[in-house]
Amino acid sequence: EAQVTQNPRYLITVTGKKLTVTCSQNMNHEYMSWYRQDPGLGLRQIYYSMNVEVTDKGDVPEGYKVSRKEKRNFPLILESPSPNQTSLYFCASSSEPRPTDTQYFGPGTRLTVL
Amino acid sequence: RKEVEQDPGPFNVPEGATVAFNCTYSNSASQSFFWYRQDCRKEPKLLMSVYSSGNEDGRFTAQLNRASQYISLLIRDSKLSDSATYLCVVLSTGNQFYFGTGTSLTVIP
Numbered sequence: 001e002a003q004v005t006q007n008p009r010y011l012i013t014v015t016g017k018k019l020t021v022t023c024s025q026n027m028n029h030e031y032m033s034w035y036r037q038d039p040g041l042g043l044r045q046i047y048y049s050m051n052v053e054v055t056d057k058g059d060v061p062e063g064y065k066v067s068r069k070e071k072r073n074f075p076l077i078l079e080s081p082s083p084n085q086t087s088l089y090f091c092a093s094s095s096e097p098r099p100t101d102t103q104y105f106g107p108g109t110r111l112t113v114l
Numbered sequence: 115r116k117e118v119e120q121d122p123g124p125f126n127v128p129e130g131a132t133v134a135f136n137c138t139y140s141n142s143a144s145q146s147f148f149w150y151r152q153d154c155r156k157e158p159k160l161l162m163s164v165y166s167s168g169n170e171d172g173r174f175t176a177q178l179n180r181a182s183q184y185i186s187l188l189i190r191d192s193k194l195s196d197s198a199t200y201l202c203v204v205l206s207t208g209n210q211f212y213f214g215t216g217t218s219l220t221v222i223p
Contacts, residue, residue: 033211042215043158043201050209058210090157103211105157 002027006091006106013081014114021076021109023091031094032074033058033103034066036087043090049074081113115140120202120214128222131192135217137185137202146205147178149187151198152216158201161187192221 004025013019025032033048035058045058049068063085065077074093078085091106120137127133139147147164162169164176164185175188185202202214 031209035213037155040215043213045211048209048211056209059212088155102160102163103158105159107157108155 002104004091004093004104004106006089006109008109009107010110012112012114015082016080019078019081019111021078021089021091021111023074023076023106024072025074025093025104026072027093027095027104028071029093029095029104030071031096031103032068033092034064034074034076035090035092036060036085037090037108038087046076046089081111083113085111086113087111117141117206117212118202118204118214120217122215122217124218124220126220126222127192129192129194131221132188132190133192133219134189135187135200135202135219137187137214139183139185139202139204139212141204141206142180142183143207144204145207147185148203148205149174149176149185150201150203150213152201153198161200189219192219194221194223197221 007022034046035043037043044060046064047066049055089109092103094101094103118139149161150158151161152158162171164178168177173190177186197220199216199218201216204212
């Protein structure tokens with residue numbers, strides 16, 4: 001089954017404790033992306049990647065890191081989480097390097113930073 | 115100014131009604147346009163891409179007006195299952211996506 005998976009689905013952590021949210025897709029997609037969704041602000045793009053070893057900042061990259069060492073994986077790293085990073089996070093992928101095609105989203109990760 | 119703006123609603127319509135959503139975007143060089151549907155904080159799913167000539171998929175019709183920089187979605191013969199939040203999405207210059215905040219639709223029996 002074609003899908004985007006994220007782990008963990010739910011996470012409660014404390015300020016300053018480094019964490020990684022994993023994202024994996026099995027569709028051989030070139031383009032991958034991370035978003036956060038907050039009430040009243042909609043989805044905002046954090047980082048995206050056009051291909052292996054190619055990553056670019058989105059709208060709200062501060063406080064986040066990503067890596068793309070393999071085509072299928074695109075982890076999101078919070079080196080020192082803060083309460084304002086409490087949010088719902090989505091990973092997405094699409095087939096084209098220029099993403100004019102459908103984006104497939106993972107199920108989301110609910111993160112709470114205390 | 116936001117890249118993409120949508121009326122958040124909510125829109126509460128009876129079954130069988132026709133409802134239209136509009137969305138405006140600020141970057142005239144934007145490349146591609148989409149409508150996504152999101153159910154109750156689940157992942158967004160593509161409803162339809164929006165083409166310059168307009169396109170239709172069953173009860174759903176999408177239109178793009180580049181001159182006025184707006185996108186519309188028309189839903190005819192609304193069903194209870196159409197209740198969701200509809201997200202307007204724009205692929206701007208470069209390869210960055212911008213999402214509207216979403217329009218909430220509730221179809222009432």
